[in-house]
Amino acid sequence: MSRKLKISILLLAVLVIHVLLSWGYKRVMHESQLMKCDREMLSLPAKNYNLIAGNSHALSVQTEYWENSHVIASYGEEIHQSYFKLKHILEVQSSRPDTLLLSFDLGMMHQLALKNQAHQWYWNKYESSRELAPFASKKFEFYSHRIVSGIFPYMDGEVEVYDYFFAKKDSTQLMRKSTEIKKLDEIPPLRQLSDTCLKAQFSPCGIHFFEALLQLCKENSIVLALVRFPVTPHYYWSQSTCFEPEAYYTSCDSMLQKSGVNFKILDFHDRYEEEFFRDPHHLKGGEIRKEFTIEILKELHFSH
Amino acid sequence: MLFNSIEFLVFFLAVFVLFAIGGKWRWLILLGASYFFYMAWKWEYIILILASTIIDFLCGRGMANSPDDTVRKRYLYLSIISNLGILITFKYFNFFIDSIESVLEIKNNIYLNVILPVGISFYTFQTMSYSVDVYHRRIPAEKHLGYFALYVAYFPQLVAGPIERAGHILHQFKNSFQLKAENVFFGAQLILWGLFKKVVIADRLALFVDPIFNNTEHYHGASFALASFFFGIQIYCDFSGYTDMAIGLSKMFNIDLIKNFDRPYFSKSISEFWKRWHISLSRWFRDYLYIPLGGNRVLKMRWVLNIMITFVLSGLWHGANWTFIIWGALHGFYLLAERFLPQVKLPSFFKILLTFLLVQFAWIFFRANNLDEAWIIISTIFSPDFKLNLLYSEIVKTGISELNFVLSALLIASLYLKEALYKVPKPFVLKLIYLILVLFGIILFGIDNSKAFIYFQF
Numbered sequence: 212m213s214r215k216l217k218i219s220i221l222l223l224a225v226l227v228i229h230v231l232l233s234w235g236y237k238r239v240m241h242e243s244q245l246m247k248c249d250r251e252m253l254s255l256p257a258k259n260y261n262l263i264a265g266n267s268h269a270l271s272v273q274t275e276y277w278e279n280s281h282v283i284a285s286y287g288e289e290i291h292q293s294y295f296k297l298k299h300i301l302e303v304q305s306s307r308p309d310t311l312l313l314s315f316d317l318g319m320m321h322q323l324a325l326k327n328q329a330h331q332w333y334w335n336k337y338e339s340s341r342e343l344a345p346f347a348s349k350k351f352e353f354y355s356h357r358i359v360s361g362i363f364p365y366m367d368g369e370v371e372v373y374d375y376f377f378a379k380k381d382s383t384q385l386m387r388k389s390t391e392i393k394k395l396d397e398i399p400p401l402r403q404l405s406d407t408c409l410k411a412q413f414s415p416c417g418i419h420f421f422e423a424l425l426q427l428c429k430e431n432s433i434v435l436a437l438v439r440f441p442v443t444p445h446y447y448w449s450q451s452t453c454f455e456p457e458a459y460y461t462s463c464d465s466m467l468q469k470s471g472v473n474f475k476i477l478d479f480h481d482r483y484e485e486e487f488f489r490d491p492h493h494l495k496g497g498e499i500r501k502e503f504t505i506e507i508l509k510e511l512h513f514s515h
Numbered sequence: 516m517l518f519n520s521i522e523f524l525v526f527f528l529a530v531f532v533l534f535a536i537g538g539k540w541r542w543l544i545l546l547g548a549s550y551f552f553y554m555a556w557k558w559e560y561i562i563l564i565l566a567s568t569i570i571d572f573l574c575g576r577g578m579a580n581s582p583d584d585t586v587r588k589r590y591l592y593l594s595i596i597s598n599l600g601i602l603i604t605f606k607y608f609n610f611f612i613d614s615i616e617s618v619l620e621i622k623n624n625i626y627l628n629v630i631l632p633v634g635i636s637f638y639t640f641q642t643m644s645y646s647v648d649v650y651h652r653r654i655p656a657e658k659h660l661g662y663f664a665l666y667v668a669y670f671p672q673l674v675a676g677p678i679e680r681a682g683h684i685l686h687q688f689k690n691s692f693q694l695k696a697e698n699v700f701f702g703a704q705l706i707l708w709g710l711f712k713k714v715v716i717a718d719r720l721a722l723f724v725d726p727i728f729n730n731t732e733h734y735h736g737a738s739f740a741l742a743s744f745f746f747g748i749q750i751y752c753d754f755s756g757y758t759d760m761a762i763g764l765s766k767m768f769n770i771d772l773i774k775n776f777d778r779p780y781f782s783k784s785i786s787e788f789w790k791r792w793h794i795s796l797s798r799w800f801r802d803y804l805y806i807p808l809g810g811n812r813v814l815k816m817r818w819v820l821n822i823m824i825t826f827v828l829s830g831l832w833h834g835a836n837w838t839f840i841i842w843g844a845l846h847g848f849y850l851l852a853e854r855f856l857p858q859v860k861l862p863s864f865f866k867i868l869l870t871f872l873l874v875q876f877a878w879i880f881f882r883a884n885n886l887d888e889a890w891i892i893i894s895t896i897f898s899p900d901f902k903l904n905l906l907y908s909e910i911v912k913t914g915i916s917e918l919n920f921v922l923s924a925l926l927i928a929s930l931y932l933k934e935a936l937y938k939v940p941k942p943f944v945l946k947l948i949y950l951i952l953v954l955f956g957i958i959l960f961g962i963d964n965s966k967a968f969i970y971f972q973f
Contacts, residue, residue: 214696217943224951232955327963355521366958373918 229363236365239375244270245333248283252296255281255306262300264293265314268440271494272312273504281308287329290319291420295337297427307431310511313424315437315476317450317459320417326352329367331360346416408453413462421463425470435474436511437467441483441503446491477510479503516555517967518760519714526552527764534694534768541692542665545768549670553634556674560632563601568667570597571642572660575649579656587650594646598639605632610835634674636832640799642667645681647803654682662688671764675757675970677775677795684770693769704950705763710961711953712756716926718962719919720749724882726913731888736901738909739879739892746882747875748927750969751780754793757968778934780874783866785849788874796832800825823847833881838889842880849873922960 240246244267255262260279263272269284283296293313300306325347328334335357347353360366428435439460447456460476467474482503489495494503516523530548537544554561574594578587603611609626616622645666648654657663666685672678727734727742734742755776762772775794782788789797808821823844830843861869876893883889895901910920941949 212943214700217947218700221947221950224947225954228951228955232959351522351525352520355525359521363958366961367963369959370916370918 232365236368244285251281258307261310262308263312269314271500273500276504294420294424310434312436315439320413322414332364425472429472437476439478439480441479442492546665549668552670556633568664572663575656578649591650598643602639607835637676640678671761677773687770691769698766702763702766705759707953709756709759712752714961717749717753720745722915731891735905736896737903737906739896743879747878753969782870837886838880845877
């Protein structure tokens with residue numbers, strides 16, 4: 212067999228496998244929260260609805276108890292990603308929610324790893340590289356990651372594929388044992404507060420996109436409900452080992468006041484005991500999430 | 516700029532295109548690319564390479580032009596002192612000061628605030644070998660500064676070897692630059708396999724190894740034993756992966772680099788291990804230190820001393836830390852034991868296993884952050900605190916996912932299988948499947964935040 216033929220066979224085989232893997236991965240991802248978000252976004256009405264966005268903490272709000280609500284939150288979602296989704300809804304889909312319920316976490320404005328985001332292939336369709344690039348420390352890696360993950364969507368998808376085929380489907384099996392959730396009294400001695408650390412919580416990128424999101428809400432008369440979701444004390448303190456959480460939220464509050472947006476902050480971070488958590492920062496499913504959703508609605512003065 | 520980055524891929528493709536159209540200026544393209552590659556890391560340190568290049572070139576010319584042995588020797592000393600001077604200043608100065616201070620129990624805070632120039636141990640050793648070879652008239656002194664500069668800075672092997680000899684590579688620069696399809700194909704295969712070993716195996720094993728070696732107080736014997744085993748495989752895949760890529764990249768320019776690894780974990784003795792592991796460094800120490808010290812043609816006690824000096828310095832070459840010195844000394848001790856202990860006839864499998872275990876034990880010193888931690892790890896492994904029953908929970912504690920742990924085990928097994936079957940002829944279909952597996956293995960299972968190669972720090 213000639214070398215040219217061998218190389219042709221190799222290239223053809225690579226192409227076929229690439230196409231099959233891309234197709235297979237998209238199939239696997241079909242049921243993921245990310246793709247559910249896409250379907251949810253496509254089903255949004257033009258107006259008169261409530262939108263739940265942010266990271267996985269926001270998934271504890273149950274849409275079946277909140278009339279006209281839609282959830283587009285996803286795991287590990289950053290503030291700039293929530294901003295780009297909202298922008299897409301407003302500008303591309305010409306849809307406008309009345310209320311935006313957003314997770315309001317300690318790390319939401321932290322320095323982001325823009326050059327190596329998970330599921331970049333997915334975010335490529337929402338994010339504007341031009342808007343994000345000024346905040347990337349390594350521009351070349353920032354752009355190359357976007358291009359490469361667009362070509363090979365399955366490149367960082369081994370966990371999803373593994374979970375799809377092998378992980379236990381019963382979500383209660385995934386819950387951690389309560390003994391694994393460390394107690395509050397193990398944490399404080401490790402804390403060393405510093406102003407520098409507090410300032411580091413507000414990265415230029417985080418601030419920019421938080422303010423941009425506030426601006427979108429203001430321009431479109433969207434009521435912004437910022438929720439400090441329930442977490443275990445262990446998780447709460449592990450997120451703030453070197454700064455005072457209340458000082459962080461005070462700084463956020465001044466940004467909110469300055470923006471002129473119609474907002475409300477709901478603080479549930481220490482509402483539940485550890486037994487109600489499936490892991491350090493996610494509530495268990497079922498009744499507790501229903502109860503929590505009703506509490507939020509009461510605070511927002513919505514009927515349920 | 517790491518070999519395992521998109522940045523390097525773009526750089527290499529650009530260099531390769533320029534090389535293809537470069538004609539008689541190919542050496543200049545590679546020299547420019549090599550300096551660019553080095554400066555991409557820290558541009559200021561190019562001065563060190565330039566200084567080393569010019570001094571050694573001039574010393575070589577000086578030796579060639581002088582019939583007087585005393586003058587020749589002076590040029591040799593000038594070359595060695597300047598290279599060792601650079602090496603000691605940037606790599607060992609703080610370590611020596613620190614060691615002196617701790618022995619004398621004083622604190623002067625005389626430290627040099629410098630970053631270790633990447634690859635410094637490799638290119639200084641390479642240039643020193645040139646000067647010694649010219650002095651002993653093993654090779655003629657190079658007349659062309661450009662070719663000599665390329666010998667010092669050739670980017671595929673600049674930062675982590677193989678440590679080339681002038682006699683092996685300089686004539687290739689002059690005669691062999693060609694573009695050949697079979698070289699490109701063979702080189703690409705080596706690059707892919709090297710990249711696979713680095714980003715799929717080594718970086719995955721690091722997910723388990725690093726948390727354990729960096730938090731010794733939180734783990735028990737079984738976890739340490741497993742982490743030590745994993746580290747042995749990690750460092751092999753990391754370093755040999757780099758070397759495969761270097762050889763593959765160079766092959767594309769039709770330049771053959773020397774073989775640096777030859778399935779070292781199949782060695783039946785420690786002496787055989789050192790003929791298969793980091794071959795270019797072992798040969799360097801053999802030719803430029805061990806043999807000049809007298810080698811084995813001396814009295815037994817002197818031979819013992821020669822072995823220990825060679826291995827301790829080999830350990831020190833790896834890093835300015837007592838852990839490396841102990842690692843080197845331990846290997847020296849193994850060699851002496853191999854020579855002096857009564858020989859027991861064992862089946863090959865047990866010889867390989869025994870050698871492997873001894874090498875793994877020594878890796879503990881190599882990987883530990885300091886001697887205290889190395890001692891904690893070893894004493895815990897060999898104590899009743901082994902606690903095999905805690906292994907699973909401690910694996911979970913490292914944060915490595917179930918998937919990555921299972922993959923790690925499978926990858927180690929496949930690595931061994933590949934190396935065991937290296938002599939078996941493979942038909943085209945098998946080669947095709949292998950290439951596809953390696954390629955998609957890198958895309959699917961390559962660790963996203965791939966780390967720098969371990970040997971870059973040396």
